[in-house]
Structures are given as C-alpha cells and as structure tokens.
Amino acid sequence: MSDRLDRLAALVSQAGCDVALIQGMVNTYYLTGTIQPGFLVVVPGEKPRLCLRKGMARAEAETAGRDLVLERLASPKDLPAVLASLGVTAPQRLGLELDRLPYLAVERLVRLFPTARPVDVGTVLRRLRMVKDETELAAIRRAGEVWVKTMDAVQAHFAPGIDEYELSLQVEAASRRAGHQGLVRTHALDFEIFIGHFLSGPHGAVPTRFDGPTGGPGLHPATAQGAGHRPIGRGDPILADYAAATDGYVYDGTRTFVWGALSPRLQEAYALCQQVHQRLNRDLRAGISVGAVTEGAFQVAAEAGLSDFFMGYGPDRVRFLGHGVGLELDELPVLVPGSAEPLLAGMTVAVEPKFVFPGEGAVGLEVTYLVGEGPPVALADYSLDVIELAGR
Numbered sequence: 001m002s003d004r005l006d007r008l009a010a011l012v013s014q015a016g017c018d019v020a021l022i023q024g025m026v027n028t029y030y031l032t033g034t035i036q037p038g039f040l041v042v043v044p045g046e047k048p049r050l051c052l053r054k055g056m057a058r059a060e061a062e063t064a065g066r067d068l069v070l071e072r073l074a075s076p077k078d079l080p081a082v083l084a085s086l087g088v089t090a091p092q093r094l095g096l097e098l099d100r101l102p103y104l105a106v107e108r109l110v111r112l113f114p115t116a117r118p119v120d121v122g123t124v125l126r127r128l129r130m131v132k133d134e135t136e137l138a139a140i141r142r143a144g145e146v147w148v149k150t151m152d153a154v155q156a157h158f159a160p161g162i163d164e165y166e167l168s169l170q171v172e173a174a175s176r177r178a179g180h181q182g183l184v185r186t187h188a189l190d191f192e193i194f195i196g197h198f199l200s201g202p203h204g205a206v207p208t209r210f211d212g213p214t215g216g217p218g219l220h221p222a223t224a225q226g227a228g229h230r231p232i233g234r235g236d237p238i239l240a241d242y243a244a245a246t247d248g249y250v251y252d253g254t255r256t257f258v259w260g261a262l263s264p265r266l267q268e269a270y271a272l273c274q275q276v277h278q279r280l281n282r283d284l285r286a287g288i289s290v291g292a293v294t295e296g297a298f299q300v301a302a303e304a305g306l307s308d309f310f311m312g313y314g315p316d317r318v319r320f321l322g323h324g325v326g327l328e329l330d331e332l333p334v335l336v337p338g339s340a341e342p343l344l345a346g347m348t349v350a351v352e353p354k355f356v357f358p359g360e361g362a363v364g365l366e367v368t369y370l371v372g373e374g375p376p377v378a379l380a381d382y383s384l385d386v387i388e389l390a391g392r
Contacts, residue, residue: 002067004031004128005048011124012095013044019088020095020121021079021109026185026327027097027125029248034062038073042095043086051082080112090115097122100187126187130324130332131346136249137370137379140325140348142179143251144368144380147244149178151255151382154240158389160259161231165219168198168227175244184243184250187328196242198227204239204362205313211330213312213354214239214362234260237361238389239354243329250325251380252350254366259389266363269306269355270386273365276300276321276353277384284351284369284376290339294321297353298337309355322351325368347371348379 008031012020022028022040029035031048036055042048051073052059059070073082083091091113096106099122110118132140153174157167172195176182184193191211199206199216208215210225217228232238238257243250256262256270276297283293298321301310311318324331325348333341335349343349349371354364365384369376 005042005066005068007128008121008125009042009044009048011128012042012121015093015095015119015121015124017044017093017095017119017121018091018116019043019083019086022097022121022125024097024100024122026187027122030125030129030327032059032063032068033066034059039076039079040068041079041082041086043083043088046086049082049086051079076108077112079109083113093117093119095119095121097125099123099126126332129326131344132326132348132370133346136326137348139247139249140251140368140379143244143246143249144253146175146178146180146246147242147251147253147380148382150175150180150242150244151240151253151387154238154255154257155387155389158232158257158259160234164198164200164203164230164232165227167232171198171240171242172196175242178244179246181245181248184245185328187330191330192225193243193329194226195244197225197239199239199241199362200230200232201236201361202359203228203230204237205356205358205360207316211318213318213352213356214241214364232259235263237262237266237363239362239364241352241364241366243325248327250327250329251368252325252329252352252366253368253380253382254352254354254364255382255387256363256365257387257389261388262363262386263360265357266355266360267386268304269309269357270363270365272300272304272306272355273353273363274384277351277365277367280351280369281375284343284349284371286343286345286371286373288343290333290335290341290343291337293343294335294337294339297321297351301353301355306355309357311354311356313356313358321353322349322366324348325350343371345372 038052
C-alpha cells in the first residue's frame with residue numbers, strides 16, 4: 001500500500017495539484033488499509049497524513065507498518081492548519097474525488113481554501129485501481145470460491161414449484177455462510193445492489209432502473225430489483241446473477257438453470273452466450289482495445305438476428321458487455337463499443353452476455369476474468385453449460 005501511496009503522489013503531482021484530499025471509503029481503504037472516517041492528505045514530496053474524526057485506535061492497528069502519519073481531526077475546518085504544517089498555505093489546485101463527492105461537500109471544502117480550484121483525482125484513483133496486485137487477486141479468487149458455493153446452493157435447495165423469493169433466501173443464506181461479507185459496494189450514483197438477482201421465467205425480463213440487462217421486479221416499487229413472488233415452473237429459465245464479496249473484493253458471475261428444458265429460442269440464445277466466451281479466448285488479452293472485444297460480442301448477436309434481445313430488449317437494452325470488478329462491483333474499464341482504451345495485464349473484468357425475451361425471461365453467462373498476455377483466466381471454476389435442476 002505504500003507503493004500505492006507513492007503512485008498516487010506522483011499522479012497528484014502530474015495533475016499539477018498542490019494537495020489531494022481523499023475521503024471516499026473505498027479509496028481510503030485501498031491506499032491505507034483502514035476505512036475510518038476522515039481525510040487522507042497527500043502533498044507531493046511529503047509523507048501522507050491520515051486525519052481521522054474517529055476510530056484512531058483501530059486505524060493505528062490496521063495501518064501498522066505503512067509509511068503514513070495518523071492524527072486526529074476534530075473538524076474539516078482544521079484542514080487549513082494541517083496543510084500549513086505541510087508547507088501548503090494557499091493551494092491553487094485542490095485534488096478531490098469529484099467523480100463521487102456531492103456538490104455541497106465540494107463547495108464546503110473549496111470554501112476552506114478560497115485560492116484553490118478543485119481538480120478531479122477520483123477518476124485518477126479509479127484508473128490506478130484497474131490493475132490488481134497479487135494480494136487483490138487472491139481476495140477475488142476467495143470471493144470466487146464463495147460464488148461457486150452460492151451456485152451450488154441453487155441446486156441443493158431447489159424443489160419443484162418453490163417460490164422464487166423463497167429459493168433466493170436459501171441461496172443467499174448459503175452464500176453468507178460460505179463467507180460472503182454481505183456488502184457489495186458500487187460506485188455509480190444511486191447504483192444499489194444487495195447480493196445479486198435471482199430471477200425465473202418472465203421476471204427475468206421485467207424492466208428496471210438497475211444499470212444492467214436484467215433486474216427483476218423485487219418485492220416493492222421502493223426497491224424494484226431482485227426476486228419476486230412466483231412459483232418456479234418447468235422450463236422456466238432461472239438466472240442466478242450474484243456478486244460474491246470477501247475481504248472487500250468482488251467476484252461477479254451468472255449462470256442459467258432450468259427444471260426440465262429451455263425452449264428452443266432460449267437454448268439458441270444461451271449457445272450464443274457460450275460463443276461469446278469462446279471468442280474471448282482470442283480477444284480478451286492485454287493490448288486489445290476494449291471496443292474491439294465488445295464489438296466482437298455484439299457481432300455474434302447480430303449475425304444470429306438477435307440483436308434486439310442482446311443485453312436487454314428494445315429501448316431498455318444496455319450498451320456494454322461487461323465491467324471491471326475489485327473493491328467495487330462497477331470498476332473500470334467498462335466494456336463498451338467504440339472505446340480505444342487498451343486492456344492491461346492485471347485487469348479483472350466481468351463479461352456478461354445476456355439475452356432477454358419479454359414474456360419468457362432471460363438467459364446469461366457471466367465470468368470474471370483476469371486479463372493477461374495470453375488467453376484470459378477465469379477466477380472461479382464452474383460449468384459453462386445450462387444447469388439442469390433435479391426435481392425432488
């Protein structure tokens with residue numbers, strides 16, 4: 001983590017900032033190993049200073065051995081004095097997480113430094129987090145092991161006619177028992193998710209504000225995503241789209257289950273999902289552009305005449321194929337057509353081809369991969385076929 005702080009200080013300097021004030025929980029944890037409330041003060045050439053409102057004793061234990069200074073901060077109004085002690089009395093460019101902070105929070109900080117112009121360092125940090133080190137990869141692999149047990153629970157707890165919501169409860173309880181931390185962090189504004197979406201039959205095609213191809217009805221319009229109440233029937237596509245998280249890190253995956261057999265159209269669509277992943281063995285590697293990977297997948301759907309149902313349907317289709325994962329579910333890069341950004345070795349991306357058919361439901365196959373110089377490596381091992389459920 002000291003290396004991360006060094007890289008951040010260099011990036012802050014390159015951005016021409018006199019100082020960066022980091023206060024987001026995820027970024028603070030990534031840089032220091034603790035998540036207590038306050039500000040991480042980064043001045044190029046000076047030792048980083050973690051100024052906390054509370055949790056000092058815990059922060060001291062969790063940051064032990066790291067090259068930073070801890071001090072108590074009674075109020076943000078004391079930040080000018082902290083900066084003055086580091087030789088910064090009238091900052092001109094103030095680095096803030098403008099990608100995430102509310103406008104009023106930015107305004108309050110700028111008021112403390114009337115000479116300063118706010119500069120975004122949040123996006124810089126998100127890009128810094130794109131490439132994972134071995135410690136992070138180990139955590140994502142552990143999350144993948146939890147996700148595998150979550151999928152196993154679908155088979156273990158299914159019974160003919162079971163209510164979709166009831167089965168989701170059993171699956172999610174098993175996921176927690178397997179080590180799921182229970183919290184899946186996201187970055188985008190108002191982008192909420194619990195553990196995931198468990199959807200059967202027509203519920204897989206219910207429109208939702210969730211930023212993904214599926215979402216489900218949920219139990220109430222106030223939440224409007226996830227499982228609802230309906231008995232699972234023979235031939236219903238069952239979409240288990242779950243994010244497993246352990247030690248702060250996320251593995252994201254989806255499998256399609258069925259009791260009986262899928263309709264011919266759904267079988268064809270699922271075979272196309274498999275074809276997308278087969279194509280990834282060639283395309284998803286360091287140096288290839290994000291756009292090239294994404295456009296290849298959309299071409300698979302187009303050649304089959306199913307573009308209208310790929311990644312959603314009609315005006316509710318989403319225009320991405322996948323996304324980075326790490327401390328947050330929705331990390332960079334986003335796999336979108338037209339992007340010239342190159343993939344980098346060490347990126348972890350969840351690729352999620354899905355087809356959604358109104359009145360029938362959805363099928364999909366999502367895998368979290370590690371990008372390298374050669375073919376991508378799946379970070380959890382589970383069947384890529386439609387999984388048939390046995391009736392008891």
